Amino acid sequence: MTVECHSCGREFQVINLHYSKSQSCTYPDLTEEQHNLLIGLTMGDGCVQKARRDGGHASMTVSSTNERWLRWLFSRFGERLAVEPVLKSTGAELQENAAKYPKFDNSGGEWEYSDIYMLRIRAHPALTQIREEWYPDDTIRYPSTLDLNPTITKAWYCSDGGLSWSDREHAFAAFGTHNEADRAEFLCRLFRIHGFDPNWSEPLVRFDLDGTKQLLSWMGPAPPGFEYKWEHRSREQYDELKQEVTA
Ligand SMILES: [Zn+2]
Structure with a gap:
């Protein structure tokens, strides 16, 4: 018993496996700009996270004190690919935590107590590819082909x-x-x-x-x-x- 893929018309035993592996049937294609932004963010404020389930894809969180920047990024990806930025922690909370854990390094100065916002880029095959290429041992390493x-x-x-x-x-x-x-x-x-x-x-x-x-x-x-x-x-x-x- 097979199921026909609505998108490519081919028959599959396990259609979900096809969707999770296919780049064309379930996930929106990225524009060149979006892909470039993902690479630049991986180098900077973005963190690529492993798939949460087998057969799923990696996602990205982008944390920043600059809410306007995250809102601009959200506008470049749109709702299909990203989730609207949210306040992740307030400066007051960060300050409180720093006081609770005196060993926490606060040498960076006041900026550590600014509000931090977070943008999430939804799971996508392009992020799985980046995760594999950029985190060879679970820690980030810029690939030599960059x-x-x-x-x-x-x-x-x-x-x-x-x-x-x-x-x-x-x-x-x-x-x-x-x-x-x-x-x-x-x-x-x-x-x-x-x-x-x-x-x-x-x-x-x-x-x-x-x-x-x-x-x-x-x-x-x-x-x-x-x-x-x-x-x-x-x-x-x-x-x-x-x-x-x-x-
Ligand atoms: Zn298909």
Whole structure:
């Protein structure tokens, strides 16, 4: 006894197995932009989680203090692929926890007590593929085949990048690298093959003044919530824009 798939018309003994394995019959296709965003988020604020059941697919949570950024991402994925961002924990709760567990590292300063929002990207075969490729031993490792493009880089920059100012007029873009800090050469090469020449200042991939301008323009316009990370001309403007989202 077989069942005909409504989508591809083929016959299957176990139709659910077909659906869970098929990329065309049950799951919406991703646009190129959506796929690139998933890669960039995996490098940054996103965490790819294993399937919750056999035959299921991996999903992603994206945590951030920047609610506007998560709302923008939600708008790029839509309800079929994502769940509207929710408040995950308030700054007050985080502060309370930190007080309860004095060993908790609070050296990062006040930001640790900001409200944290979470966007969930629904289970999808593309995430299973990313999970397999990017978490070889259950911890994240950027694959050696990784090739940046403007959208991937933008999602990574929003997550882990930013500008630092040497004075009121000179800003330099940099990416924090966390888990990949032992791969300086690999990280710099990701940019070099696209015509950039960043340097390594542990644990940051840093751009010079011209490189910063070139990078910001290559990535395209800032998404809502991160306009300040693109404002490299005026420190005053930068501070104002940043205040808007962190206040
Ligand atoms: Zn089918």
